[in-house]
Amino acid sequence: MPERPAIREQSVTLDELTGLFPHWTFWRGRSTGLWSALPPRDLPALRLIQSPTLDDLAALVAKALGRPVPAPAAPRVSWRLDENSWPVRAGRRAVADALDMWKLERWRDDALTVTSELVTNAVNHGAPPITLTLALVTPEYGAEPELLIEVTDASPEPPLQRAPGDDGGFGMTVVNGFANVSIAPHGHGKTVRALLPEPGTPAA
Structure with a gap:
């Protein structure tokens, strides 16, 4: 295990x-x-x-x-996932532990589904190292908080966006049903960001 x-x-x-x-x-x-x-x-x-x-x-x-660095109040954690040691399962457990620690269990089901799909996509179609990040985002003007899940890998290629079929292709379709997704390429690969609204609120 x-x-x-x-x-x-x-x-x-x-x-x-x-x-x-x-x-x-x-x-x-x-x-x-x-x-x-x-x-x-x-x-x-x-x-x-x-x-x-x-x-x-x-x-x-x-x-x-000689300068101070202000620390954001919102919680944020990151994990480096070992692609050779059940990274999807490890990522799900890490996210579940963090949500329990932050008393944000209401996001658990949606967050674990999104984590599974994003990490699976990074393992199958990306490149190591793979980093998983979880953060609570509080928008301005009193809007409801949102949960941010990021998966970073070393491949610049965006996640596969293909029609679901017998050989798969459901991953990003599933994620888009739960979250607002964006892809940020950078010098050492890419980061796929999924922003989950409060449970029960449809993704925009």
Whole structure:
């Protein structure tokens, strides 16, 4: 039986990090898995900074610049899934554990279905490493909170969008029935984002 991936708190996303430090260059090493931050040329006294997580990297960059990094209030966790050790089952268990910990069990069924389909798609049609992220998103203007599920892999190819048939093809169709889906390609692959509304509310 696969072990549950350890919950790793990750409050800062790559987009947020780029916004906080717009003149820095950030990337993740494919072989090492380490995040790197390269300072701009007008800061010659600073050197390359590396860390296994974006949170730690943000803290190190902020420390080098003498700046604080605000931490978002909404919970956010990420897991690195081992593609050779039942990643779909491990991802489902990790999501279930996090939702229980956050007292968000009302999303459990929908979230586990979406997690299964997105991780399966990444395993079958993407490339390692595969990272699963779960976050609670609170929109502005008093709107209802939404649950964000992201799956990142190293392939730039978008998920297969094909008509369901005897040989499969139901994955993204199922996900679109539960969530608003977007695909964000980037320098080290792509991230598929599924935003789940409050249970009982249809996806837009």
